[in-house]
Amino acid sequence: MGTTTSGCCFPLRGSQAPTGPEVQLCENCKRLVLTEKEVIHMARTGMWEIEGYEMTDSSPDFPKLKESAENGCDFCLFLRNTLLSPEVDFDADEIPRIRKTYRDAGHQLLFHRAGYRMSIYDEGKLWLSFEIWIVHDATGDMELLPSLSLQDPPKPRVAPSQNALQSTTNLFLRQAIERCDAYHDKCKVGRDPAFLPTRLVDVRDENAVRLVEGFTIVGGDDASSSSAPKYAALSYCWGPRAHADQQLKTTDENIGQHLFEIPMKGMPAVLKDAIRATRELGIPFIWIDCLCIIQGNLQDWEKEAGSMHKVYGSAYITLCPTMSKSCLNGFLFRDPPSIVFPYHSLNGQPAGMYRIRFTRSWIWKMYLTVPHHPFAVDLISGSWVRRGWTFQEAALSSRMVLFGASATHFHCRTSRVTEGEDTETSVSLDDLGLFPLLPSTLSGDKLDEAWKHIVASYSQRNFTKHTDAIAALAGLAHRFHSLREKDEYCSGMWLSQLHEQLLWRRAMYEGISWGWFFNLLDPELPERVLLHAPSWSWIQRINIDYQYIRDSVLPTEPEDDGSDGHGDMSITPSPGLTDETLRLEWRLPGKSGDESSVVDRFMQFRGQELEITGFVARFPLANADKPLEVDELREADTNLFWKWTISGQYFCHTNWDFLSYTSWDRIDKGEFQHLRMLLLSSGRGKSSGEVSPGNAASSDGNISENGDVEEDDRTAFGLFLFPTIKESENGKFYRVGTWHSFCNGKGGFVRFLQYATVESLVLV
Structure with a gap:
């Protein structure tokens, strides 16, 4: 038997239910155990806030959590390990206030308002999450850190596979690409089938990879038709400088070696996974910035930076590891911190188990109103969506595969779809605030509105070098200029619209220190x-x-651009x-x-x-x-x-x-x-x-x-x-x-x- 709500059946108990694990909890954490009674309550109200869970501890070592863990509490151990893990460090690097709160000594933190929440993210499907709110003593600011997602039984949605590119995922992606090729003519606009970048990574040999120059592919024995071979492009985060320094790169000194063979030894995990994904999708080449741009060569960098609109715009597919926080992190194996709890039926006896998995906190104010859909959750809880260079890489792409912590997603200029779901979601202008892949319809007033959405979203991205904000938008400016050739690009704005675009203002931002203003x-x-x-x-x-x-x-009335409405902005x-x-x-x-x-x-x-x-x-x-x-x-x-x-x-x-x-x-x-x-x-x-x-x-x-x-x-x-x-x-x-x-x-x-x-x- 099961309890049903919104058309979603929860497998709460039965002969197939697994045996509850041997987990030890302190008296405080025993309040966190989910039972059938609470699930029924959530089916009616949408949430269950746990009464009585409260604890005060201090950063950076969290001694009370440590003491409770040493006394045998598995959840206190899990919570402390999570707070001390690199997962929190990456948020801290991007938001100094969080780093100060969780890493500096002496800050008192109040853990309270634990609870489970049930949210509808699609017709007949639910998202079940567990959260602990933490209050910082000095400011009273409340941070959702960490956010913990409930995945195993009860299952409002299927738990993500550890293998992000298993056979069913591969089939899902190939079918999505084939549908786009067959039915989405507008997704092909701007994609030059004859274009190849200056350099590509050749992945056709299962035992080796090498750098190849684009003109040799088109003009040599590799050319099999009048169209250039397909290639993928990678959009990812290099990570903090310490990680970026370890990145395998092409330089003036080793380009000769890379044209013969790129050594796999020492290649960071994100590049290895990108090469594997490219092969699995049957694509012979991939463009990766650290290997295809000569690093340290300013002339080559400027030349290639000015052609990003062609590189990403003409790629057959762009691979995007949203859950990879740096070049050292792979993305084809999901293994976040987690803990297994027993699940109790109404009579109080163990009837199964469920798993709580760590997901990164939603720290961007602009994203507090996004729906609890796996696509949105995977974006806003990752580092990729916060980095400046990845913005135009997505905006210029005709379609992308996003490898997230919750699911794998396919996104093109017309629609997007998530693995395990049948429904395609049409792309609209309003999505630019969350994900910058440009819709297929760009004309008239929609160009001006799209650019303002782009500016608002892009200006929230982070750069290691703030001066890169100019170059990291150049490719996208090229793309827009091709659609409005009589206009001029004026330092991030368009001459014909300066009477409005000059009116930008600085809005709220979590990282602002008002003492400087x-x-x-x-x-x-x-x-x-x-x-x-x-x-x-x-x-x-x-x-x-x-x-x-x-x-x-x-407002003015919208223009009638003759769009068929499919992929309308x-x-x-x-x-x-x-x-x-x-x-x-x-x-x-x-x-x-x-x-x-x-x-x-x-x-x-x-x-x-x-x-x-x-x-x-x-x-x-x-x-x-x-x-x-x-x-x-x-x-x-x-x-x-x-x-x-x-x-x-x-x-x-x-x-x-x-x-x-x-x-x-x-x-x-x-x-x-x-x-x-x-x-x-x-x-x-x-x-x-x-x-x-x-x-x-x-x-x-x-x-x-x-x-x-x-x-x-x-x-x-x-x-x-x-x-x-x-x-x-x-x-x-x-x-x-x-x-x-x-x-x-x-x-x-x-x-x-x-x-x-x-x-x-x-x-x-």
Whole structure:
């Protein structure tokens, strides 16, 4: 017999149920044992929060867990070993606050709120998870670390096989690729069947691998048709520098040897698994960056970095080990930390067992609302989705195989499917926030919306070298430029859309230390502009956001691009902004537009300037009331978002690049007299009932009888500019923030024009 909910049958007991294991638990951990009674409770409520489980311990050694483990508690031993394992170290490397909490001595940690949760992730299928919440004494922040997934009986879904490329998986992938080849014509767009990279790894010999040059394959005996042979591409994480230094690489010194044979001895696990997967899928070649780009050769690196749109765009398949945290970790064998618990029936006797497996915590704020589907879980609990270089590798690929901790997945530009499931999920624009493989439909307004989604997601990625953020997006910029050849790529944005794309702002980010945000003008900004990218570019900032624009104005109607709806990007209308600049000129340093090479346009941002003629006003600090912090995301530490009033009437919202609200009392107010407000755009503002809570101002705007906002009462959007020289004799300015003003009180587009003057300014 079994208990059924949402069409999913739980095999709770019966003659086939395994015998319960011999597990010893302390009195505290005995509360964690799942029984049939709790499963029935979860079937009705979705969760079971365990009462009474609580323990306080201190980092970094967790002595109380150690003492309990030495006294025989298997779960305390498992929990301590997990917290001390490299699984936590990798999260700590990426989020300094977690490293400080779990690795520095003396921090008191409260383990509490243990519980099981049952979540529907697909029709008739459930995800059952076990979690322990940990509170840090110093800040009160709550971190889900670790998150433990229930896998063995009861089984809401099939437990993942230890072999990530078993025979059934191989069959699943081959069939998915064949379906895509046969029915997804749009997935072939942009994939050049005649292209081969400069170098590839030849895996046809079962006993050896070697590096081959692409032109020898096409022009030599290896060519069997007019089309180039198929090749796979690998998208993976090198890991921390200590691991990356151990990576097998092609250099000027050993390229001759690699063209003869690449030694398997010393090859990191991730490369060995990639070679095996390529062979299993029947593909003769694979492109791997560390072997196919000459490492340490700047000229070769720049040449190859500029052709990534072709390398990944023309690959037959891209392999993605989402569960591999570095080059030293393989991905074809799943063996996470786990513990087996006894399972009890209603009469209290053991009736079987279940296994709790460790999965990495979901530490990115942007992912807290993703569904509990294995595809989403595998992405957000891994390192691959957090690294900067892997973003464009996925975005440029026509299709990918993702080897996750929970399952193996196939994803193309039209749809995705997970091993063990029959349903294909169509790809949409909204998925770009989670997974950047571009949908098959890219045209018109959808290009602009897609780019803003890309910027928002890409800017949350991590780089070992932050300056790589420019090069790691160049291939994707190439791809977009091929779709909008008459446009210009301007330091991470597009010339035709600068009136909107310049309005980026820094949103919430877990890694921000607000103590550094106490200046209108960051003292390091002039040097960064001189050496790297202009102040108006987002390219070296983190956690960029455009959502506030969508929340503030009424949308335009979507274009009818003739799509058949299969793989369509989005049906959500984009916000309608009107360009209010009078003239905007983009300038490259020392070259006219025709003289600059294509590579320079996509790889070099230094020295670019914008000369804008438009409506400009001084910021009226002398007349303004003390600003109010805007808790726009309903969280405590928004800090960068403020609201201003004049004599109690609404004036505008400001979003600073470098100024935290907590620094208001100690900053030099005289700096505000140098600020300029430059108008860029306007849009039909939403009524007070339509504006999101953080954006809403007291409503006294002009509303027509039918409830629509009158055309003259538009919301204004613009930039805050700070002169490079205090009195701005040279007319050049740094960007230091954005502002938007609703048509309420003393705000709005029309009111701004009343006190603005026309000026020409240069943004550096």
